[in-house]
Amino acid sequence: MNKVVNNVEQALQGLEDNMTLMLGGFGLCGIPENSIAQMVTMGVKGLTCISNNAGVDDFGLGLLLQNRQIKKMISSYVGENDEFERQMLSGELEVDLIPQGSLAERCRAGGAGIPAFYTPAGFGTEVAEGKEVRVYNGKPHILEEALTADFAIVKAWKGDTEGNLIYKGTARNFNPMMAMAGKITIAEVEELVPAGELDPNFIHTPGIFVQRIFQGDKFEKRIEQRTVQPKQ
Amino acid sequence: MALDKNGIARRIAQELRDGWYVNLGIGIPTLVANYIPEGIEVEFQSENGILGMGPFPFDGEEDADLINAGKQTITARQGAVFFDSSTSFAMIRGQHVQLTVLGAMEVAQNGDIANWKIPGKMVKGMGGAMDLVASADNIIVAMMHTNRAGESKLLKSCSLPLTGVQCVSKIVTNLAVVEIRDNKFHLLERAPGVSVEEIKAATEGELVVPDHVPEMKL
Numbered sequence: 001m002n003k004v005v006n007n008v009e010q011a012l013q014g015l016e017d018n019m020t021l022m023l024g025g026f027g028l029c030g031i032p033e034n035s036i037a038q039m040v041t042m043g044v045k046g047l048t049c050i051s052n053n054a055g056v057d058d059f060g061l062g063l064l065l066q067n068r069q070i071k072k073m074i075s076s077y078v079g080e081n082d083e084f085e086r087q088m089l090s091g092e093l094e095v096d097l098i099p100q101g102s103l104a105e106r107c108r109a110g111g112a113g114i115p116a117f118y119t120p121a122g123f124g125t126e127v128a129e130g131k132e133v134r135v136y137n138g139k140p141h142i143l144e145e146a147l148t149a150d151f152a153i154v155k156a157w158k159g160d161t162e163g164n165l166i167y168k169g170t171a172r173n174f175n176p177m178m179a180m181a182g183k184i185t186i187a188e189v190e191e192l193v194p195a196g197e198l199d200p201n202f203i204h205t206p207g208i209f210v211q212r213i214f215q216g217d218k219f220e221k222r223i224e225q226r227t228v229q230p231k232q
Numbered sequence: 233m234a235l236d237k238n239g240i241a242r243r244i245a246q247e248l249r250d251g252w253y254v255n256l257g258i259g260i261p262t263l264v265a266n267y268i269p270e271g272i273e274v275e276f277q278s279e280n281g282i283l284g285m286g287p288f289p290f291d292g293e294e295d296a297d298l299i300n301a302g303k304q305t306i307t308a309r310q311g312a313v314f315f316d317s318s319t320s321f322a323m324i325r326g327q328h329v330q331l332t333v334l335g336a337m338e339v340a341q342n343g344d345i346a347n348w349k350i351p352g353k354m355v356k357g358m359g360g361a362m363d364l365v366a367s368a369d370n371i372i373v374a375m376m377h378t379n380r381a382g383e384s385k386l387l388k389s390c391s392l393p394l395t396g397v398q399c400v401s402k403i404v405t406n407l408a409v410v411e412i413r414d415n416k417f418h419l420l421e422r423a424p425g426v427s428v429e430e431i432k433a434a435t436e437g438e439l440v441v442p443d444h445v446p447e448m449k450l
Binding site: 026027028029030052075076077078079080085088089095097099100101102103104105107108119120121122123124125126127157167168169170171172173174175176177204221222223224225226227228229230231232 | 321393
């Protein structure tokens, strides 16, 4: 089944104010940067964004934060973004902080038809407040519920016309689980190839999870913490 | 003399055992990778999705698609593998990782740890820390013994929001190696030239001190 749309404008058609979105990426690694730029252009507001991080002040989801387009963030770590911290501490932005593994599993569960699961992460902390506790193997666990989204927007290295995706390096991170959990999943890829060119043995996300795929115009792929050692 | 950050990392590296998979947190824990004892093999897991993490890349060879959990550019060793975040935390929650080293703002004598939030002031989020401390059997905290105001970080009970309960097994600070057992801190070793009295003075929680406290061998 052909999932190809011509451009980012077509890909994001139907994305409206007050929707819940999932956005792949860890830090700035593996984020759907073309789609984020388009959302800035569209000016959609009141968004709930499920994303491990919130970008930096001038890139990634930070761009949407600067424009006050985000109403609520569901994340695990938001450290590198001053504007985020300011909006959160002043109460302008709703924030739900979730342990990273629970966030990943809640997305996976949402896509896998599992409404909730027990995890030890967060027991005895703020995260557990109001959540059901059950003891398994002598250890307390808390009930975490699945997450889904109106749109899941992911970024892959290569994709084919059927929507099959391959990620590169640590840019995979949250993308495969979020791809599973969107009512509509949009994949932006660096390289879009005809069906049959990707080896079926090495596909990470099967195309069944993807409704729209397009090749991004340009990928800046900004590095957050360039850490190198001098050449000998 | 009290240890510096590299000294703390060097002492923690002595805890590594051949064949272990190890998760190193951000900050001092990252430095542990520089001091792997000779003759043993360990693999480093970074929770954003790599097992077999190598050293920082040479200048000009950095890859935006290859970072660690601290968002630093890294390299992949031969035999390394990449995976998604769900698989990564399956390794952690499923106890396939033998040692976790992370930093902390406070540790209590019952093993509680706080390292993600100062209400009203600093909220960076817990990242993977809550999953790590809730699951791992072997958790070593790497931190300074006191905070910038000179107050002890080894407490009777934590004052900051918790990251996990009754989970820390050992603490290596600039002054000492401390084990947590029976709801008490037990002094195992002192940093070279640091006296037991100095360590006692810097520890708010209950500290059990044996007759003889050896100096760390670094």
